[in-house]
Amino acid sequence: MIHFIKGIKHIFEGHTRYYITMAVLFGILAVAALTYANQYSKGLILTAMRDQVSWGFYIANFTFLVGVAAAAVILVIPAYIYSFKPIKEIVLFGEMMAVVAVSMCILFVAVDIGQPLRAWHTLPVIGKMNLPGSMMAWDVLVLNGYLAINLLALVYVLYQYAHNRDYNMKILWPIVLISIPFAISIHTVTAFLYASIKARPMWNIAVVAPRFIASAFCSGPALMILVFQLIRKNTDIKIEDKALFKIADVVTYALAINIFLLLTEIFTDFYSNTVHGASMHYLFFGLDGKTNLVPWIWTAVAMNTVAFVMLLFPSLKNRFLTLNIACALLIVGVYIEKGLGLVVPGFIPDALGDIYEYSPNINEIVIASGVWALGAIMFILLFKFAYPWFKKHQQADH
């Protein structure tokens, strides 16, 4: 109990910089909340989505964040299975990121649906969940399951730390063992959400799931590399370089696979040149003179390629300045590629051949920023809350 209070107290302690950061984040959140209130009362007409492109920026963000959440497994495996000490010490933060990312996913779906008060209709028992038919119903299951598993692991480890004990692997083991396939499953099921749609040829391909996993395992850990350095810089928590470079290795391999899979997709569509390639044509070169997404996808391709080339050189990968640049490039690259580059062109041309060009409007951007701000706030508060316990454990350990 004393630790609980200590953790809560620590939330309110910090440098001026901490207060300013929080004030800015809460400011963004407040503006977004007002914008959402307006959207809630007037309807999704305030977004740029229409019948032709019925999903947009919100679902794109959702898709990206499922990947970030799944990437926690990149820390879980070396930490718990191979007992790699430098990562074992930070696996907790990876789990926190997973919890926050899944929460953000749920929020992005919440702001996207027309009748959020009816969300309980998709739950088992009280609602009428459509299993086994609906991939979205499966997604509800695995995302909530994954959230529960990570929360459980987090609470258990912190509880042990609070009592000055290391966690008991006998108890943690089953949780870890379940969490690994679950991490893969949340992103696989999210990929199946798209791949199962025979109405949209661009999505209806087997490579979506592997590409999702590959892009998740590069963008998620890249985000971790940046966040961990922020933690290291702003607190006295020690995070070894070795841990970060190990993660950078995974990032490199995953990015290589991601680029490879993208190339196979491009080859198949452009070589065979059937009508089913229309969406890819639209994405990369435009269709009927409509070229909204073309600059975006080429920016993403350029960013991912540059990041990959940088990561190939050990001298660049093992230096924080260049490593961080590469990570930032590939995070933005994958964010564009999986969002505007996958969700939106799937709807263009629409099922009857109409081309409605979609770009997120200011309402969508403000509300999405709000969800990101809330995610940052959640992560910071979780971190601040856990800090005293974690710190105590780290001191006892060294």
Place this chain on the structure above:
Amino acid sequence: MNKKNKSGEKKIDRRTFLKGAAIGAAAVALPLDKADAFWESFLQKHFTELSEADIAKVLKRLENEYSQEYKKPVSVNATKPQENVIYGYGLDIARCIGCRRCVHACVTENNQSRDPEIQWITVLKMKKGEKLYDLEKSDRYYNPDLVPEPGYFYMPVQCQQCADPPCVKACPATATWKEKDGIVVVDYNWCIGCRYCMAACPYGARHFNWAKPNIPVEELNANTHYLGNRPRYKGVVEKCTFCIQRSRNGRYPACVEACPVGARKFGNLLDPNSEIRYCIENYRVFRLKEELNTKPQFYYFFGVGNRRKP
């Protein structure tokens, strides 16, 4: 548009004003009722799990709500499917002239929102002589002085009432399903508005209420069905139901009635003497995007001069 409405409002006479005021006062005087209705609606079970008595109660509640909102008596029924009936639809591409009378008859009959505009039927204009049909080169925004335009044919598309509907499979909440008579319906009180069914539909047949639907009071069709043309809510999906409120009472859908050239055929697929069966058996029919195996119960054919030799 807005300006027009505003200037119109100023001209309201005293009688209408008093009537409106009375209804308004009644609404304020009955806040409890409204709260009750909210909770009843919020906690309403899935339509297929409601008992007969529950359904009667729900229909009553909705009739009250709509009657208040539209200031005239609105009936909401829940007529059940007829026995031994599976509806099928035929569309004679050779006859269709692209006049879009079906589109507008559908809008009026089924209380589609006028602003923002929702239309369940999309008529595609296509160039003759290139392919059987080429959706990608089709034009839904054609607007000439006279139809048909030489060199083009027209292909209306609406819900194909698939025997294996991908939209039904996609819905995470079972808010849409296929009725025994083959009509794919949506429960507007159960739909959460996730729009996954819209992504899943290969025919662009599902439409979303991006804003609160707007139907002029005097144009509201007050004869409605729970699973069909009753007024919809903001944030839910809607679609063609073969005019469930008409077809289950033995009438033609509004689009069939409205077609000036008789291009639209409708009937019971299980009845060997029905018009639709005649079309299927005597013309070369095809179904849209057959390769997707959705098995539409909506058949296209080229009627004129294309009858199969006996």
